[in-house]
Amino acid sequence: MAGSQDMFDAIVMADxxxxxEGYREGYEEGSSLGVTEGRQHGRLHGAKIxxxxxxxxxxxxxxxxLLHSCTTEKDSRKMKVLExxxxxxxxxxxxxxxxxxxxxxxxxxxxxxxxxxxxxxxxSSAGNMPVTCWxxxxxxxxxxxxxxxxxxxxxxxxxxxxxxxxxxxxxxxVVQIDAAARMxxxxxx
Amino acid sequence: xxDSLVLLxxxxxxxxxxxxxxxxxxxGTLLASCGGDRRIRIWGTEGDSWxxxxxxxxxxxxxxxxxxxSPCGNYLASASFDATTCIWKKNQDDFECVTTLEGHENEVKxxxxxxxxxxxxxxxxxxxxxxWEVDEEDxxxxxxxxxxxxxxxxxxxWHPSQELLASxxxxxxxxxxxxxxxxxxxxxTLEGHESTVWSLAFDPSGQRLASCSDDRTVRIWRQxxxxxxxxxxxxxxDPSWKxxxxxxxxxxxxxxxxxxxxxxxxxxxxxxxxxxxxFEEDPNSDPQQPTFSLTAHLHQxxxxxxxxxxxxxKEPGLLASCSDDGEVAFWKYQRPEGL
Numbered sequence: 001m002a003g004s005q006d007m008f009d010a011i012v013m014a015d016x017x018x019x020x021e022g023y024r025e026g027y028e029e030g031s032s033l034g035v036t037e038g039r040q041h042g043r044l045h046g047a048k049i050x051x052x053x054x055x056x057x058x059x060x061x062x063x064x065x066l067l068h069s070c071t072t073e074k075d076s077r078k079m080k081v082l083e084x085x086x087x088x089x090x091x092x093x094x095x096x097x098x099x100x101x102x103x104x105x106x107x108x109x110x111x112x113x114x115x116x117x118x119x120x121x122x123x124s125s126a127g128n129m130p131v132t133c134w135x136x137x138x139x140x141x142x143x144x145x146x147x148x149x150x151x152x153x154x155x156x157x158x159x160x161x162x163x164x165x166x167x168x169x170x171x172x173x174v175v176q177i178d179a180a181a182r183m184x185x186x187x188x189x
Numbered sequence: 190x191x192d193s194l195v196l197l198x199x200x201x202x203x204x205x206x207x208x209x210x211x212x213x214x215x216x217g218t219l220l221a222s223c224g225g226d227r228r229i230r231i232w233g234t235e236g237d238s239w240x241x242x243x244x245x246x247x248x249x250x251x252x253x254x255x256x257x258x259s260p261c262g263n264y265l266a267s268a269s270f271d272a273t274t275c276i277w278k279k280n281q282d283d284f285e286c287v288t289t290l291e292g293h294e295n296e297v298k299x300x301x302x303x304x305x306x307x308x309x310x311x312x313x314x315x316x317x318x319x320x321w322e323v324d325e326e327d328x329x330x331x332x333x334x335x336x337x338x339x340x341x342x343x344x345x346x347w348h349p350s351q352e353l354l355a356s357x358x359x360x361x362x363x364x365x366x367x368x369x370x371x372x373x374x375x376x377x378t379l380e381g382h383e384s385t386v387w388s389l390a391f392d393p394s395g396q397r398l399a400s401c402s403d404d405r406t407v408r409i410w411r412q413x414x415x416x417x418x419x420x421x422x423x424x425x426x427d428p429s430w431k432x433x434x435x436x437x438x439x440x441x442x443x444x445x446x447x448x449x450x451x452x453x454x455x456x457x458x459x460x461x462x463x464x465x466x467x468f469e470e471d472p473n474s475d476p477q478q479p480t481f482s483l484t485a486h487l488h489q490x491x492x493x494x495x496x497x498x499x500x501x502x503k504e505p506g507l508l509a510s511c512s513d514d515g516e517v518a519f520w521k522y523q524r525p526e527g528l
Contacts, residue, residue, distance in 0.1 A: 077330070084372070111317065111334035118292045118331045186359060186385055186403065187314065187341050188296070 042097065049106065053089055056113045060085045063120050078119045085112045193485040194467060194508070197519040200239050202230055208511035210255045210497045215262045217503030222517050223253035229267055229277075231284075232517070239519060243282050248275045255299045255344075260306045268300040274311050276329070288329050292319060303347045303354075308332075310354050312342035318356050318366065320373050333373035337364050344388045349395045349451070357386035363400050363410070365430065376427045379410055381435075390449040390456075398430070401444035401458060407468075409434040409479060419477055434479050439466060439486075442494075448508075450500040455522065456481065457508055459495035464488050465510055467522055484525055491516060 064082050067075050088109050093099045202208045203224030212221045219242070220232040229245040251270035258265055265277040265284065272293050277284040294315035301310050309321040309329070320333040340360035347354055354366040354373075363379040363386055384403035391398050398410045411433045413421035423429045442461030449456050456468040467485035474480040491512030501507035508520040 107336035111336045114292060114317070114334040115331050118334075189343075 046097070050094070053092065053106075053109065056085065056109065057089045059113070060089070060116060063116070067120075078116075081112070081116050081119050085109070085116050088112055193523055193525045194465065194487045194490075195521045195523075197507075197521055198237075198239055199516050199518045200232065200241070201515060202232070202241075202511065202517040203228065203515040206515050207252075207513045208496065208515050208517055209252065211499045211509050211511050211517065212256045212258055212265075213499055213501050213509070214258045215260060215502060217501045217507075220499075220509055220517070221256045221258065221265055222511060223256045223267060224515065225252045227251060227253060227269075229253055229256055229265070229284075231282075239517075243284060245277060245284050248277075248286055249273065251296075254297065257300050257302055259302045260304055264302075266300045266302065266309060268297040268311060270296040272297060272313070274300050274309075276327075278327075287327055290319075290321060290329055292331060292334075293317070298342060299344045301345045301347050301354075303352060304349060305352070308347075308352065310345040310347065310356075312345045312356055314341040316340060316342060316358075318342055318345060318354070318364075320354065320366075335366060335373055335375060337366075337375040337378075338362070343385065346389045346391065349391050349393065351395060353395075355389050355391070355398060357389050357400060359385045361386060361402075363389060363398070377430050379430050379432070381408055381432050382406070385443075387444065388446045390447045392449050393451045393454060397433075399447050399449055399456060401447040403443045405437065405440045405442065405444060407436040407439075407444060407447060407456070407458060408432050409436075409481075411477070433477060434481065436468065436481055439468075439483055445494065446497045448498045448500050450505070451502060452500070452505045453524070455484070455500070455524070457498040457500065457522075459498040459510060461494045463491050463493060463495060463512070465490040465495055465498060465508075465520070467508075469524060485522060487520075490518065490520075 060082050064079070064086070067079055067082070088105070092105060092109065202222045203226045206224045206226040208222055208224045210223050213219070214221070218233060220239075221229060222232065223229045227246070227249050229248075230241050231243040232239045233242045234240075245267075249267065249269040249271050253267050253269045255268045256265055263279050265279065267275045267277065269275070272291065272295055274290040274297050275286050276288045276290070278287045290311065293311065293313040296314045297311050298314060299312050303309070307323055309323060310318060311321070312318045316336060316338050318335040318338070319331055320335070321329050322332045323329050338356065338358040338360050340358050342356050342358045344357040345354060352368060356364050356366070358364070361380070361382050361384055364375050365377040365379070366373050367376050369376075379400070382400065382402040382404050386400050386402045389398060389400050396412050398412075399407060400410065401407045409432070410430045413419060413423065413429045413431060415423040415426055415428065417423070421429050421431055440458065440460045440462065444458050444460050446459035447456065454470060458466045458468070460466065465485070465487045466483060468481040469484045471480045471482055490510060491514050493513035495510055495512050498508060498510045501509070506522045508522050509517060510520065511517045
């Protein structure tokens, strides 16, 4: 009697048992694949942020050396902004991806970098109109573009000569229809 | 309400183009207009009519989106879609470009001078707000780049008496900034609008801020200082801002601009339904829950979207407006009887 009960049990509960087993196996396999994918994803994004901040830091250190011997009031202001950027970068918690103000601090660093970039590209001789160098953009997450060694890092930059690759960026010109159009239109007003 | 807003005259300021913005000089004698034709025009009165006194046609490669006069009236700043902001020095009827401020990555949407005249703010589609300092030698220096907004920043405006800056954005928020230890920080975020916030205006005392939005409402925000009587919570020493009034149901389309008259306290709005409306605060309304009434509603003020309204700073009731139809119109507003 007991034997036939087990046999029916095995047949009747087979569906549920296999479902459960399948779920557990799938869950384990999925978790393991997920961890691998997540690790790759994190590594990629971490590298991009690191690369961006590394670029700002290199830029700041280079300019700190270049301005080291300068003593004008303007140069000391530039130095102050440079030191501020370097300080922000040094305080950034590289080893804590769960830091709750990660993106906020990153945005502040980007803003400070733009300010530094503006200052060091300013023409300091004869009080002329400020000229901003458009020839290179700091690597922005996710895209990156390295400075052209023929221009920014050239002798011209050291002597505060105007950047010769200045150009005015052309803005977008998009015409679409319907809801998407309205959204784009709002962005261009 | 029928005769509360009367047309004084129209001028074809930017023919075949949009007129985007207007700014009265501090003396109230000149009106600067800018448009999609990349030009800035300066208008003045000659007898009863308005004539174009100057045209600035060189300087920008694309649409000029906003113009702003310095508090002393000697300089005019222009913000353009070509990503630059030009500073023009007035020399009688001539304007000379003294500086071009660059740095924004794309279209500059707004420019504003602080009441001290030493600071300037610009904002752009690149989501940032830049604060500039100008010294005695007319040299401009960027003192801060603020990346607090998550979308296109549409408008910046300074508090009438403090060094407090407000910005409005496509991200549906209004943010306030002040200087803290040599750097500018975002000290408040005003949330409540359900769509793009297009423009802002402080009231004459600076205690209240009006915002207008694509969600077809106007919101009035009030500043509460730490330790206030009403028990509004503040964090640290920063004041809190709370929405004390929402004007909804009055506008049928996006509200593009709002102007708070510094002389009379009247609030004018520029709407995408081609109309201009004026609101006044009810005399005995509770300051913590003010109520505003519609005192003028002019349908078809223009033949297309009204982009800007500007109250004259010296002549009470004189209002200028401009539109996508390229025209600038002048109006006389009179508070209706019995209010």
